[in-house]
Amino acid sequence: MSASAARKNRVKAFIADRRATERSRGDQILRALCIGAGLLAAAVLVEIAYQIISGAAPAISKFGLGFLWHSEWAPNLNEFGAGVPLYGTAVTSVLAMLIAVPLSLAIALYLAMLAPGPVRAAVGPLVEMLAAIPSVILGFWGLIYLAPYVHTHVEPFLHDTLGFLGIFGAPQTTGLSTFTAGLILTVMIVPIIASLSRDLFLTVPRELTEGAEALGATRWEVIRGVVLPSTISGVAAATTLGLGRALGESIAVLSVIGTAAQIHKSVFETGNTMAARIANDIQYPVSKLQVHSIFYLALILLVFGIATNLLARAVARRYDIHRAF
Amino acid sequence: MTSIARSEGLPYDPTAPLSPSGNLRRRLIVSRIAQVTAIAAAFIAVAALALVTFDVIKAGASALRIGFLIHDPPQFGGTGGGIRSDIVGTAIIVAMAGVMAVPVAVLIAIYMSEFAGPKSRIANALRLGLDLMQGIPSIVIGLFVLGLIVQPLHKDSGFAGSVALAIIMVPLVARSTQEVLRLVPLSLREASDALGVDRWRSILRVTLPAALGGIITGSILAVARAAGETAPLLVADSTFGPHLTFNWFGPMPNVPVSILIASDSLNPAAFPRAWGAALVLLALILLANIGARLLYARSRRKLAG
Numbered sequence: 001m002s003a004s005a006a007r008k009n010r011v012k013a014f015i016a017d018r019r020a021t022e023r024s025r026g027d028q029i030l031r032a033l034c035i036g037a038g039l040l041a042a043a044v045l046v047e048i049a050y051q052i053i054s055g056a057a058p059a060i061s062k063f064g065l066g067f068l069w070h071s072e073w074a075p076n077l078n079e080f081g082a083g084v085p086l087y088g089t090a091v092t093s094v095l096a097m098l099i100a101v102p103l104s105l106a107i108a109l110y111l112a113m114l115a116p117g118p119v120r121a122a123v124g125p126l127v128e129m130l131a132a133i134p135s136v137i138l139g140f141w142g143l144i145y146l147a148p149y150v151h152t153h154v155e156p157f158l159h160d161t162l163g164f165l166g167i168f169g170a171p172q173t174t175g176l177s178t179f180t181a182g183l184i185l186t187v188m189i190v191p192i193i194a195s196l197s198r199d200l201f202l203t204v205p206r207e208l209t210e211g212a213e214a215l216g217a218t219r220w221e222v223i224r225g226v227v228l229p230s231t232i233s234g235v236a237a238a239t240t241l242g243l244g245r246a247l248g249e250s251i252a253v254l255s256v257i258g259t260a261a262q263i264h265k266s267v268f269e270t271g272n273t274m275a276a277r278i279a280n281d282i283q284y285p286v287s288k289l290q291v292h293s294i295f296y297l298a299l300i301l302l303v304f305g306i307a308t309n310l311l312a313r314a315v316a317r318r319y320d321i322h323r324a325f
Numbered sequence: 326m327t328s329i330a331r332s333e334g335l336p337y338d339p340t341a342p343l344s345p346s347g348n349l350r351r352r353l354i355v356s357r358i359a360q361v362t363a364i365a366a367a368f369i370a371v372a373a374l375a376l377v378t379f380d381v382i383k384a385g386a387s388a389l390r391i392g393f394l395i396h397d398p399p400q401f402g403g404t405g406g407g408i409r410s411d412i413v414g415t416a417i418i419v420a421m422a423g424v425m426a427v428p429v430a431v432l433i434a435i436y437m438s439e440f441a442g443p444k445s446r447i448a449n450a451l452r453l454g455l456d457l458m459q460g461i462p463s464i465v466i467g468l469f470v471l472g473l474i475v476q477p478l479h480k481d482s483g484f485a486g487s488v489a490l491a492i493i494m495v496p497l498v499a500r501s502t503q504e505v506l507r508l509v510p511l512s513l514r515e516a517s518d519a520l521g522v523d524r525w526r527s528i529l530r531v532t533l534p535a536a537l538g539g540i541i542t543g544s545i546l547a548v549a550r551a552a553g554e555t556a557p558l559l560v561a562d563s564t565f566g567p568h569l570t571f572n573w574f575g576p577m578p579n580v581p582v583s584i585l586i587a588s589d590s591l592n593p594a595a596f597p598r599a600w601g602a603a604l605v606l607l608a609l610i611l612l613a614n615i616g617a618r619l620l621y622a623r624s625r626r627k628l629a630g
Contacts, residue, residue, distance in 0.1 A: 001622065007459045008443070010554075011443065011511065024523045024524075026524075026526060027523060027524045027525045027527035028526075030528065030529075031436075031440055031525075034432045034433065034435050034436035034440060035433075035435045035436060035447075037428075037430075037434050038436055038447070038454075039450050040429060041429065041451070041454055041458065042450075042451075044492060045457060045458060047469070047473065048461065048469045051468070051472040051473055052465060053380075055468065070379075074515075103366050103370070106362055106363045106365075106366030107363070107366045107370050111367065112471050114360055114364070115361055115367070123367055123371060125614075125615075125618055126369045126370070127371065127372060127373055130370060130373060131548060131609060131615055132379055132550070132553075132610055132611065132614050133374070133552070134552075134554075134555065134606060135553070135555060135556075136555040137584065137606065137607055138337055138339060138537040138601075139585070139588070140584060140588040140599065141377050141381065142386070143588055144380075144588075179472065187373055187377075190363060190373075190468075191370070194370065218352050218353055218355070218356035219359065220352075220360070221352065221356065224345070246462050248461075248462025248463070248464065249462070250462075250463070251555040251556050251559070251581075251585060254589075255585075255588060263622055275462055275464050278464050278468070279556055279559055279560075281465055281541070282467075282468070282471070283559070294468070295468060295472075298464070298465045298468045301462050301464070301465050302461060302462075302465050304462075305457075305460045305462055306457055308460060309457055312455070313456065321446075
């Protein structure tokens, strides 16, 4: 603790020192270049928002906020609404989070607390490499391998045991479904949440965990009583970042969700998400208004992306977690 | 973790068994269950990676034959042919994206860690900006490029794709560069200062060289990530023909979109080539990841001394 504080003071004094010294021309140039790069990034951000909003403007003025719950998407009738993909985005993301959050936390706890050194060194990178699989390959794999498997093995089982819930309806003709999309999203966000959470768990001071162990706590009690409470806000932030990723994923979802035009109650039927709808429709738009409506969808996604990020920052900052974020 | 079992109120019984009982036994069982669950979860994640990799290898290996990498796809779809034009296109698009993104990202990182103080507002704003940039769904970045470049020029282009990928890469490279700059010992900078070296010189000649391994690692990881990005290219660069082209400002074939189109067509005749392409792409990306990790571990050790 004191070592890091001393280091911080040293850094401060060092920087103040440097401020005081006169800057040479080279310094000014490099500094200007750096600031220029920062301004460029800021300009790109603003320009992204501007392009998306201006692309969506005609659709916004035509449909207004009703776009959000209107469930018609009929290019030949020039009727567009985000109801179906909004619902699908919510369902797939909730499904993915329900599976991914416990799974990732368990993985993170294993890697941070339980795994012996060599296993940790091997498994940690492997979990992170799961995130390196391109979404198009994951989608292709989901289409050819996962969907048929889900169709013949998982769907009948869930329908028989939990069918009374209503959302697990009878299996359809193919495995292309909201459920499969949720599973693919799970594969994509588990490595994100797991590696962020593991880094958080590793920052829990040893004195705390060892103190709990000295008091006779079991491994699980150390985790529940010390590790999780002291990192809960960071875990929440990591989870929010994972959610942001799930909301915005387009290609992998597009491959396995079956691009439905209406809302189905059963998760074993086809569905649609906003990102998948964009990726599907932008290839062959039939009218200008359709392109504008696609930009409207993108605007909603952009808002989601920014909101999840700000939320994650707010949660992490509120509890003063600068460790992994 | 075991302790001597004894019941409340009774005197200590030396003949009691040394295994836990009652409450402690229950607590240990719960703990054991939690540990087994955690191990199972880690196993599931690794199994998912292994399963996807195995399936891609199995399906792709049959497509990989001599010439797969040096022939273009057949003119009118169908079987046979290779993925030369796709590979070359992806290489050009990603390389140009890197050329655009890495300098910008490294400069931003230099500003945040070398010029800005610990409480600098500008650095905070930059950090926020990079976080937001990273949080934008890639399909939205694709639409941005569509509005900015593709629509005004009335055609898809590798250039538009590169711009989109560069936007995806900047926050990744900036973050990893910043992290590794933080690892460069302060004493190096102070030593350079003590010799009266200008700051820009000591950044370029001392700090950056010391951090070079980490910067390269971050760039490789970002390139690997960009190489597999499909959504922006689907929007900005998807109307290409099968032939090899070096025209960056025209439609350029690329691997991810070719895989997507083939898998989307539901025409099984195109599947083998798509699997072959998926295998090549996945192998390159995973190898880049492993290589970058090894390099990073090495340069980290060197920095730590």
